[in-house]
Amino acid sequence: MSTISPDELINEIQPWNVDSWRNFVENCVVPIKFLAETVAKQFAGDASSEVSRFLADCATRVLEVARKFLGEVKVKFEVPVDPIECLRQLVERCGNAFLGVGENGKYTLFAWTLRKITKEYLFEALYPTLKNEEKRGKTFEILGIKEDLPLFVPAVKSPLTENLTILGYPDYPSICRVEEWGEYVTLSILPAREPTFGGSICKFVDGLVAVLSRPGILSGVEPSADVVKIYLDKCPSKPTELHQYSWGKLDWKTSYANLSELSKWRIDRPWSISGFAVRCVDRLYSSEKWDGVLQETNLLSFLRWLMPSLITGRAEILLSADGRIALLLERGI
Amino acid sequence: MSEERRRLKALHYVEDYLEDLLYMLLSAKERPEVEVKIEEAKEAQKIRVVSVTPEGRKTEIISEAPHPSLKELPLLTPINVMRPLELTQPILPLENEVSAEVRLQSLYKIGYLLQMPVKVFDYEVKRILPLHLPLVSPIFYSWLREEIKPVGFLEQPEVNAFTLKNLLRLVEILPKLPRTAERIEANVKVPALTSNIFPIQNEVKTTLTDTAESLRAKAQAQHVKGRGLLELIFPEEMEKFRRFRGASGGYVGEPIIIVLPESEHHLWYLFWVICREFYREVKGEYPEPVVLLDKGCELWLRVSGMFSEKIIILREQSIKDDESKKWFKRRLQEAFSQGLGFLIIMTKNVDNTVTFIKESCKPYAPMIIDVRTLPELSRLMEVLIRVLSAGFGIPYSELCKVDDLRAGDKVAMIVEGKLQEFPQMDIIVTRVDRAYRNFVNELLSSNYLAHVRRDVSERESEDHVAMKILAIKYINERFNIKPEKIACTFDVGSEVIADVYVEERALAVECETMFGTAPAPLLKIFESVRKYIERAISKPINEIWVIIRNWSAILHLGDLLWIENILREELKKRSKEINVKFFIPDVYGKYLKPIDDIVNIIFSGG
Numbered sequence: 001m002s003t004i005s006p007d008e009l010i011n012e013i014q015p016w017n018v019d020s021w022r023n024f025v026e027n028c029v030v031p032i033k034f035l036a037e038t039v040a041k042q043f044a045g046d047a048s049s050e051v052s053r054f055l056a057d058c059a060t061r062v063l064e065v066a067r068k069f070l071g072e073v074k075v076k077f078e079v080p081v082d083p084i085e086c087l088r089q090l091v092e093r094c095g096n097a098f099l100g101v102g103e104n105g106k107y108t109l110f111a112w113t114l115r116k117i118t119k120e121y122l123f124e125a126l127y128p129t130l131k132n133e134e135k136r137g138k139t140f141e142i143l144g145i146k147e148d149l150p151l152f153v154p155a156v157k158s159p160l161t162e163n164l165t166i167l168g169y170p171d172y173p174s175i176c177r178v179e180e181w182g183e184y185v186t187l188s189i190l191p192a193r194e195p196t197f198g199g200s201i202c203k204f205v206d207g208l209v210a211v212l213s214r215p216g217i218l219s220g221v222e223p224s225a226d227v228v229k230i231y232l233d234k235c236p237s238k239p240t241e242l243h244q245y246s247w248g249k250l251d252w253k254t255s256y257a258n259l260s261e262l263s264k265w266r267i268d269r270p271w272s273i274s275g276f277a278v279r280c281v282d283r284l285y286s287s288e289k290w291d292g293v294l295q296e297t298n299l300l301s302f303l304r305w306l307m308p309s310l311i312t313g314r315a316e317i318l319l320s321a322d323g324r325i326a327l328l329l330e331r332g333i
Numbered sequence: 334m335s336e337e338r339r340r341l342k343a344l345h346y347v348e349d350y351l352e353d354l355l356y357m358l359l360s361a362k363e364r365p366e367v368e369v370k371i372e373e374a375k376e377a378q379k380i381r382v383v384s385v386t387p388e389g390r391k392t393e394i395i396s397e398a399p400h401p402s403l404k405e406l407p408l409l410t411p412i413n414v415m416r417p418l419e420l421t422q423p424i425l426p427l428e429n430e431v432s433a434e435v436r437l438q439s440l441y442k443i444g445y446l447l448q449m450p451v452k453v454f455d456y457e458v459k460r461i462l463p464l465h466l467p468l469v470s471p472i473f474y475s476w477l478r479e480e481i482k483p484v485g486f487l488e489q490p491e492v493n494a495f496t497l498k499n500l501l502r503l504v505e506i507l508p509k510l511p512r513t514a515e516r517i518e519a520n521v522k523v524p525a526l527t528s529n530i531f532p533i534q535n536e537v538k539t540t541l542t543d544t545a546e547s548l549r550a551k552a553q554a555q556h557v558k559g560r561g562l563l564e565l566i567f568p569e570e571m572e573k574f575r576r577f578r579g580a581s582g583g584y585v586g587e588p589i590i591i592v593l594p595e596s597e598h599h600l601w602y603l604f605w606v607i608c609r610e611f612y613r614e615v616k617g618e619y620p621e622p623v624v625l626l627d628k629g630c631e632l633w634l635r636v637s638g639m640f641s642e643k644i645i646i647l648r649e650q651s652i653k654d655d656e657s658k659k660w661f662k663r664r665l666q667e668a669f670s671q672g673l674g675f676l677i678i679m680t681k682n683v684d685n686t687v688t689f690i691k692e693s694c695k696p697y698a699p700m701i702i703d704v705r706t707l708p709e710l711s712r713l714m715e716v717l718i719r720v721l722s723a724g725f726g727i728p729y730s731e732l733c734k735v736d737d738l739r740a741g742d743k744v745a746m747i748v749e750g751k752l753q754e755f756p757q758m759d760i761i762v763t764r765v766d767r768a769y770r771n772f773v774n775e776l777l778s779s780n781y782l783a784h785v786r787r788d789v790s791e792r793e794s795e796d797h798v799a800m801k802i803l804a805i806k807y808i809n810e811r812f813n814i815k816p817e818k819i820a821c822t823f824d825v826g827s828e829v830i831a832d833v834y835v836e837e838r839a840l841a842v843e844c845e846t847m848f849g850t851a852p853a854p855l856l857k858i859f860e861s862v863r864k865y866i867e868r869a870i871s872k873p874i875n876e877i878w879v880i881i882r883n884w885s886a887i888l889h890l891g892d893l894l895w896i897e898n899i900l901r902e903e904l905k906k907r908s909k910e911i912n913v914k915f916f917i918p919d920v921y922g923k924y925l926k927p928i929d930d931i932v933n934i935i936f937s938g939g
Contacts, residue, residue, distance in 0.1 A: 003530045081556065081936045084549030088539050095537035102536035109531055125528040149351050155358055170347040177350075193346040220545025224538045234532035241524070304524040312529060321350035 003234075004100070006113070006126045013106050016138035018070050021107070021197075025066045028097045028104040029204070031077045033059035035090040036211070039218075042083045047216035052090065054256050055207035062200040069142050069197055084220070091221040094208045098227045099313070108208075111143060111201040113311045115172050116151060120163035121307040144169055144196020151175060152323050154299055156275045164299055166319075169199030173259050176327075178320050183283050185270040187318050187327055191261040206256040213253040213333070228252065228333055235312040238330045239305035243280040243295040245269050250316055250329040259329075265318055269294060271302075271326040278302045278326075287324035550929075554898035557891035557936055562724075563607065564891075565935070566716050570704055577702045578611070578888065588640035588674040590665075590690060592703040595681050598710060598744060601646055602759035603717070606766060608644045608675040610884040615673055617792065617849020620644045625651055634660035641671035649680035662693040669697035711746045714755055721765045723934040724887035726919030726926060732761055769883055772920040773799040781806045784816040788832075792849070797832075800844035800880050803918055804833045807925045812838065826870035839875035841865060847885045854885075855892055862900050866907055879915045880925060886917045894932050 004012075014020045036056035043049045066073055080086050096102045099109045113126065123131050130136040140147065145167050151174050152166035168174060171194070176187035192199070212228055214221060238247060246269040250259060257263070272279045272290050276299045282292025306328075309315040316329040344350055541549060563574040577589065591604055605622070612620040623645040625633055630651035638660065652661045668674075680686040687703050707713065722729050735743050735754045743754045756764070776782075776799040785801050787793055805819050814837055823834040825841060833842035843861040850857040858879060865874055879897075886893060897915045904911045916925035 002533055004533045005530055006528065009531060082549060082933075083552045083556070084541065084545055087545070088541055092537065092539040095539065098534075100531055100533040102534075105533065109533075113529075113531075121526060125526040149348065149355070151351065153355065153358060170351065175347040175350055190347045190350060191345070193348050217545075217548070220542045220548060221539050222542055224540075225534065227534055227537060230534060231532055236529065298523070301523045304526060308527060308529050312531065321344075322354055 004106075007129065009106060009110055010127050010129050013110055015110055015142065016135045018142065021066065021142060022070045022073060024104060024107040025063060025070065026074050028093070028107070029059050029062050029066075030073070030075050032090065032093050032097060032208075033063060034077045034079050035086055035093060036207075038079045038086050039083075039090050042086065043217050048087070048211075048214075048218040049216070051207070051210040051213070051215060051218075051256070055094070055204070055211050058200065058204040058207040061195055062197070062204050065144075065195050065197045065200050087218055088221050090211060091214065091218060091223055094211045095223045095225075095227050098208050098212065099205060099231055101227050108201060108205050111198045112205055112313060114143060114145060114168065114198055115202050115311070115313075116166055116168040116174055116317060117311050118163065118303050118307060119165050119167060121304075121311070122167065125307075126311065143198030144171075144194075145198060146170075152319055154273075154276060155323060158276070160276070160300060164303055166303075169196045169202065171195050171199035172202045173261065173263075174317065174319060175321055176265070176318050178325060179264065180266070181285050184266050184268050185284050185325065185327070186264055186266045187320060187325070188264045189259070189261055189318065190321065203256070206252070206259070209252045209333075210254070210256045232314060232331070232333060235314040236308040238309050238315050238328075241305045242297075242302070242328065243269065245294070246271060246280045246328055248327060248329045250331045252331050252333050255331070259316070265327055265329070267327050271328065273299065273324050273326060276300070284325065287320075287322060550898050550901075553932070553936075554891075554895040557932060558895040560891035560936075561888045562717075562720050562890070563888070565720055566713060567704065567708065569706060569708070573702050573704075576700075587700060588668045588671055588676055590699050590701045591675060591677045592683050592686050592690070592701060593677065593679050594683055594704060594707060595648075595679050596707060598713075599757050599759035600707070601677055601679055603762050604677055605644060605646060606762055606884075607888065608677070610888060612644070612673060612675070613849075614847050614854045614885060615849070615851040616642075617794075620674065622646075631657040631660060634664055638664040638667075639671060640664065640668050640674040640676050642674055644675045644677070646677045647679075649678055649686050658693075665690060665694045665699065666697055668694070668699060710744070711748060714744075714746065714758065714761075715748075717758065718755075718761060720887055720935050721761065723931050724890070724917065725765050725769060725883050726917075726921045727765060727768055728921060731921070732756075732764055768920050772918070772923070776802045776806075776923070779806070781809075781816060784819060784821060786822040788822055794846055794848050796846045796848070796882055797844055800846065800882065800918065801832050801842075803923065803925065804842045804844065804878070804880060806923065808833070808835055808838075808840070808842075810924070814838070825872040825874065826865075827868050829864050829868050829870060834872065836872060839873040840878065841874050841876070842878045842880065844880045845885070846882045855889060855896060858893070858896055859900070862913055863903075865911065866904060874911055876912045876914065878925075879913070881915060881917055881928070883917055883920065886928065886931075890928075890932060890935065893928055897928060 033056055036052040036059060040049045040052040040056055043052070063073060063075070080089060097104045097108060099105055099112055114122070117126070130139060139145075147167065149170070150165045151168045151170070154161045154164050171192035173189040175190050177190055178185065179188050180186035209228055211218065212223070232252075246267075248265065248267045269280055269282065270284050272281050272284055272287070274288070278297050278299050279290065279293045280295040281290035282294060284290045306315060306317065310317060313331055316331055318327040318329070319325070344353060559575055560571070561574075561578060563578065564571045567574060577591075589608075591608075593600055593604065609620060609622075612618075621643045623633065623637075623643050625645065625647035628651070630647050631654070634652075634657065652658055678686060678690075683703050683705050687701055690699065690701060708716075718729065718732055721727065722732055733755055735756055738756055738760065742757050742760050744757055745752055745754050747753070755761075773796055777795060779802060781802045782798075784805050785798060788797065801821055805816055805821065808814055808819055809816050812835075814835060818835070818837060820834040820836070821832070823831050825831050825834055831841040832844045834840070835842075845858055845861060847854045847857060858881070861879060862877055865877055881893060893915055897913060900913045904913060915928040917928055917931055918924075919926045
């Protein structure tokens with residue numbers, strides 16, 4: 001167990017380099033796709049089949065999107081005949097593709113950290129290398145981040161607006177429709193029109209975690225380390241500055257199904273965003289009407305507190321389509 | 334895009350919503366701002382708020398507010414920026430004015446000093462004029478937009494005026510209100526940007542739990558069951574070859590006719606050897622070989638012509654003339670009541686030949702194994718070499734060397750993009766067969782022979798003796814147990830004789846050539862192991878090894894692994910602490926190799 005600075009990470013994997021991503025897809029995603037497909041077929045009816053099917057679909061999507069940006073990708077892998085060996089290899093490869101594990105884990109980690117990120121955190125704190133227009137342009141093009149279509153823009157004309165704009169992948173769950181107001185607020189996650197390479201990798205990571213939770217027959221395989229737990233333990237925890245009762249629980253093991261398009265999230269203490277004002281409220285009747293302010297802060301502080309845990313995945317944020325409501329989730333296993 | 338058109342666009346996806354929101358934010362610039370005018374009037378101020386509705390209509394709200402009269406904002410407590418000031422209505426003591434007047438009667442006729450009327454005020458203050466405090470509210474914005482709401486005042490300390498002097502002061506001058514002790518300073522306190530350091534981890538390895546290992550064995554056994562050398566070489570003809578293999582264990586009362594497509598790669602020799610091995614399993618002896626590839630077919634059919642107890646190899650072209658056809662037809666019909674034998678026919682057209690045979694035999698329906706499609710040569714060779722190399726323990730390089738071969742005995746193939754030469758198929762099979770025979774001979778002439786005792790049966794084959802020698806050699810070398818302490822053909826219980834027994838390790842070894850074990854030769858292996866758990870045993874047994882002769886092992890490989898698994902489960906269920914392990918001799922290294930390892934090599938393609 002060691003650490004890597006974001007700067008070292010980006011320079012090692014060179015995300016602006018198409019060949020770099022192609023190697024990742026061919027050596028990591030393709031074998032997992034074949035193994036997961038085989039396990040899903042061979043153990044149909046078992047819990048392992050469901051998670052393997054999801055992972056196989058995610059890997060297929062990564063592969064399809066990769067072809068658009070990376071050109072031809074070699075799809076060759078010989079699946080072991082022995083079904084139990086398939087299980088073993090699947091778990092081993094999933095472990096070694098997980099965030100920050102081995103060489104492949106560096107690619108998933110990089111893509112994962114760009115799920116939802118403010119511009120100031122991205123360029124000032126995390127990857128200043130991406131200030132370089134050419135590198136940024138290529139990286140964003142490959143991963144599918146659109147600077148002209150951010151996930152969130154503060155509804156205030158201010159010099160801070162640009163900094164607090166959130167970039168990310170439209171196809172990884174973040175933008176929602178409000179379905180219920182009042183004591184509880186329910187958000188349903190909106191689907192994206194087009195899959196992005198980055199968003200597909202992030203969903204692929206959720207699939208890896210689902211397989212690494214080893215349901216059903218997969219429990220017969222023991223990895224040498226619990227990489228998911230180690231990762232979460234080492235990640236910055238949720239910010240204590242934000243109201244403790246405003247956090248929902250997101251179980252990473254099942255998030256492949258629960259944090260997906262059209263799934264609903266119900267929470268009793270949402271955050272209301274009004275210009276730069278951010279309030280954790282007890283009851284929310286509309287974007288502008290609330291009762292019982294539990295905490296009041298500003299957008300700058302809110303996002304700066306949130307960012308370290310958000311980019312690593314310990315925290316997750318869901319936003320209403322008008323950017324006026326936010327739900328915070330704490331990821332755990 | 335006009336706003337109306339944008340509004341008509343359905344919002345379904347994340348991208349739609351984000352585009353719409355962005356448009357709204359950007360277009361907000363173009364809207365006229367709210368205009369606020371304040372007009373001074375005598376009694377109050379007039380506030381006009383002029384704004385434009387989203388539809389473009391102009392609205393005006395006029396409201397009035399009295400003049401604020403207090404010039405200084407009284408600050409009673411330090412401002413708590415974390416909590417808005419609480420505004421309450423002031424409660425001031427307001428009382429009615431009291432006046433009292435006493436008029437004194439004039440004294441007439443008496444001249445007194447006239448005095449002016451005297452006014453006497455009450456001791457207490459009866460009325461205090463209302464104070465006008467400034468309108469200060471944190472919700473000024475909403476007040477401005479909508480309507481004038483009741484304005485809250487800062488809570489004032491109760492003021493009492495006890496004297497006229499005090500009262501006058503209260504009326505005339507501003508009340509002395511407490512002031513804040515210090516100036517208020519505001520500091521910006523926002524969290525600083527902190528960079529993350531990401532955790533990275535070394536690659537992980539995975540192992541299987543005991544349950545999974547057991548499950549793996551079961552699944553693998555089930556997966557490979559019924560698959561041997563022939564099924565691996567001809568996967569598309571698997572069912573036919575299962576029937577063929579079954580013939581050596583099932584109904585053995587008839588000849589089997591094998592129809593092969595003509596091949597320049599001498600495929601027939603492989604079938605010839607396989608038929609020989611099946612025949613040995615069934616009958617326990619060698620079949621008589623008859624080769625009619627070139628000429629003499631008609632003569633043989635006329636003079637001898639019985640298929641049973643033989644392996645006959647001929648070409649379809651050899652039966653062209655009417656006389657040959659007549660005799661061939663006759664011999665085929667006679668096959669309905671003969672024992673096991675094999676007729677291998679090579680033909681250019683398998684379909685026609687099969688039809689011809691079927692027509693010739695009528696009304697008898699013979700057992701025909703027809704191979705209609707041959708796999709690609711490179712695939713066929715790759716599987717054949719892999720199975721034979723692993724199954725006999727002969728190195729790949731030894732099997733495939735071509736240095737000493739004539740051009741006609743070699744075949745060129747493209748393997749992994751490179752043109753390579755390999756021996757013809759019959760050469761490979763011959764090499765394996767030769768290596769096995771040499772291995773048996775070598776063992777039979779080794780010093781370990783001195784420690785071997787013959788079986789009680791007089792029909793013990795040289796292969797069986799050689800396997801007992803190999804078992805003694807292996808145990809001696811692996812466990813460093815002296816040959817003298819390794820018993821051979823040893824009585825370990827009531828009618829239970831182990832081929833080899835090692836008391837020191839409580840190990841019994843069974844050598845299985847599978848010769849003459851029909852019907853169902855594989856049952857013999859079940860019997861060999863079950864005797865240790867079903868009969869009374871007088872010696873300790875913790876482990877049973879079953880050594881299976883190489884040719885039989887590769888022909889029944891899948892079934893053997895399945896049997897091993899079944900027997901393990903059976904022993905576990907019967908609470909016997911006995912482990913069963915199947916081995917195959919390694920002809921090259923002269924040691925024993927677990928069958929699981931060989932299955933892994935063969936079926937994983939490694």
